[in-house]
Amino acid sequence: MREITFSQATLEAMSEEMERDSRVFVMGEDIARQGGIFGQFKGLPDKFGTDRVLDTPISETAIIGAAVGAALAGMRPVADMHFADFIGVCMDEIFNQMAKIRYMFGGQTTVPVVVRAPDGIASRAAAQHSQSVEAWFAHIxxxxxxxxxxxxxxxxxxxxxxxxxxxxIYFENKILYKQKxxxxxxxxxxxxxxANVIREGKDVTVVSYSIMIQQVLKAADILEKDGISVEVIDLRTISPIDKETILESVKKTHRLAIAHEAVKSFGVGAEIAAMAAEEAIGYLDAPVLRFGAPFTPVPFAPTLEDAYKVYGEDIAKGIRKMF
Known part of the structure; x- marks a missing residue:
């Protein structure tokens, strides 16, 4: 099978869906002129024109507000947030309008909006351009x-x-863009x-998603040398979460760990740990472990940013203590 980058894969998806359905269009800052800040929209304006690939003012509120309105009028907008960190500017449009309209109107209308949100730690971008905020939206x-x-x-x-x-909300990690x-x-x-079970094992289940999957797989390789067999689950979707796949794995391995790049406190890992405690505690032979960033903004200093991250060695060290 041919290999392409993460960025090219999303570009291919956009192009195919825009060809398939004339109601699909994309809007955001520097989309047409620059091709997106990470190049993930390059070539779309030449193929589909600037009527369907729209540059917007620097206003996240306007972008999401217009996307919601277009969706209600029968279109299928894709709205780019430039950086996931900027999504807080338009929170009212997201959690008070976009999320609630279908429910409040008794299902008489739909709101087919996709918000693309580049997230994660990258290139010493510091506290306002490096966050992982998926847990905010999984709660809505x-x-x-x-x-x-x-x-x-x-x-x-x-x-x-x-x-x-x-x-x-489609979170796409910035480091992943160039990976093939x-x-x-x-x-x-x-x-x-x-969810997707990307590595089968019998001794411990590790659940993760996005870029942290890479560190989890490194940990699995390390632990394999110690005779510990790790089952790795890639969530892919955070909400709605695939509870059945997780619990089925836990009942087989009797141990559970969760890892993500976002801060450990109040994160996706906490929800999965609670789920296991409520529905599979009788199968657990060890306490559930969570791996995540410390409860502090992402540092700018290279040495501090490196210390802030979770690595495969950290995950492996923690899991060893479960046995």
């Missing part, structure tokens, strides 16, 4: 949250998100709400 009823970890899932999840009639992987050509859909 009415919004789906996805976070692919590889190019194939990036394409498949974006295509599925664009076709979904519900609002979706095998991606099917043509129609390739990844179901929203379904």
């Amino acid at each position: 009823p009415g919004i789906k949250v996805v976070a692919p970890s590889n190019p194939a899932d990036a394409k498949g999840l974006l295509k599925s998100a664009i076709r979904d009639d519900n609002p979706i 992987g095998p991606v099917p050509e043509g129609e390739h859909l990844v179901p929203i709400g379904k």
Whole structure:
């Protein structure tokens, strides 16, 4: 299978969906003129014109407000946030409008908006351009949250998100943009709400998503040398979470750990740990472990940023203590 970058995979998904459905369009800052700050929209204006690839003013409130209005009028907008950190500017449009309209109108209308949100620690970008904020939106009823970890899932999840009639926040890690992987050509859909067991094991389940999957796989390789078999689950969708796949794995391995780049406190890991405590505690042979960033803004200093991150060695060291 051919290998392309994560960025190229999302570009291919956008192009295929815009060809398939004339209602799909994309809007955001520097989309047409620059091709997106990370190059993830390059070539779309030449192919589809600036009527469907729209540069907007520097106003996240206007971008999401216009996207919600367009969706209610029958379009299928994709709105780019430039950086996920800027999504706080338009929170009212997201959690008071976009998330609630379908419910408040008794299902008489749909709000098929996809918000693309580049997130994560990258290039010493400091506290205002490095955050992972997926847990904010997983807490809001009415919004789906996805976070692919590889190019194939990036394409498949974006295509599925664009076709979904519900609002979706699509988190795409900035470091992943340049990384390559095998991606099917043509129609390739990844179901929203379904996790993927990417490595089977029998001794401990580790759940993760987005870029942290890479560190989890490193930890699994390290632990394999110690005779510890790690089952790795890539969530792919954070909300709705695939509870069945997680619990089925925990009942097999009897141990559970969760790892993410976001801060450990009040994160996705806490929800999964609570889920296991409520529904699978009788199967657990050790306390649930969570791995995440410390409860502080992302530092700018290179040495501090490096110390802030979670690494495969950290995960492996923690898991050893479970046995």
